[in-house]
Amino acid sequence: MSAARLRRAGEVFGPVVYGWYGQTEASLITEVRPHEHTLLGRMGQVTAGRPVPGVEIAVCGETGGQLPAGRSGEIRVGSPQVMTGHWRQPELNAEVLHDGWLCTGDAGYLDEEGYLYIAGRYKQMIKLAVGLQVFPPSWRPSCSPTRPWRNAWSSVCAARTTRRTSTRRSSRPPAPTRTPPRSRTS
Incomplete structure (x- = not known):
């Protein structure tokens, strides 16, 4: 949802809107609380929130190394809820699972306070x-x-x-x- 729509929803309904980011392969990844919808990224996008308890997020570069806060790369997720693999698809598993981390296919960055901002997709199709x-x-x-x-x-x-x-x-x-x-x- 756009920042303008979230701002308008806050004006109309008050601070009641929550937001979540997740995937079937990883379950719930982040949560945005009502007062956090005003946090905007460098491209004007609303934050996807901070990791929920038990979830770790890493933003990785092309070589797979973790990037510092503010640098964009592929979002990877580690948690007990991450799938163990796709059924009978070892090639796909090798592509999306690396050292216990799930490669989400999403591009984004973490800020200094640990808020995740999604900037796009690496994979062109879901x-x-x-x-x-x-x-x-x-x-x-x-x-x-x-x-x-x-x-x-x-x-x-x-x-x-x-x-x-x-x-x-x-x-x-x-x-x-x-x-x-x-x-x-x-």
């Missing part, structure tokens, strides 16, 4: 178990129609890989761009 592929926000315009309201699309733009259909979710319904497909009769 594959979901239900056969969907989710692309990062920078790919959304290529997934949405070229209409003036295309910026209203939410952060999910997915294409079903197992069928020839696509799924798009928006914050307002898109205008019809074509007629529905005709049903087939045998």
Whole structure:
């Protein structure tokens, strides 16, 4: 959520909004408390919060070494909740698990106080178990129609890989761009 929307939510509802960052492979990673939503990163993004108890976060460079506070790199997570591996996928496990750390595929940095800021994705696509592929926000315009309201699309733009259909979710319904497909009769 944008900093402006969080600020507006605080004005309307008071300090009640919490935020979390997590992944299926690692469970809950960070938490943002209501008073922390005003913390902005160097690119204007809202903080993803501090690690929850039992979770360690490292930001690593291209060689795998941990970077100092303020330097951007790949976010890695270590905790008892991190998965032990993908079922029967040793190649993928070798790619995402290193010395007990899960490579999240997210890019970001930690500040001096331990707050995490997410800057983007290293992996260009998130594959979901239900056969969907989710692309990062920078790919959304290529997934949405070229209409003036295309910026209203939410952060999910997915294409079903197992069928020839696509799924798009928006914050307002898109205008019809074509007629529905005709049903087939045998």
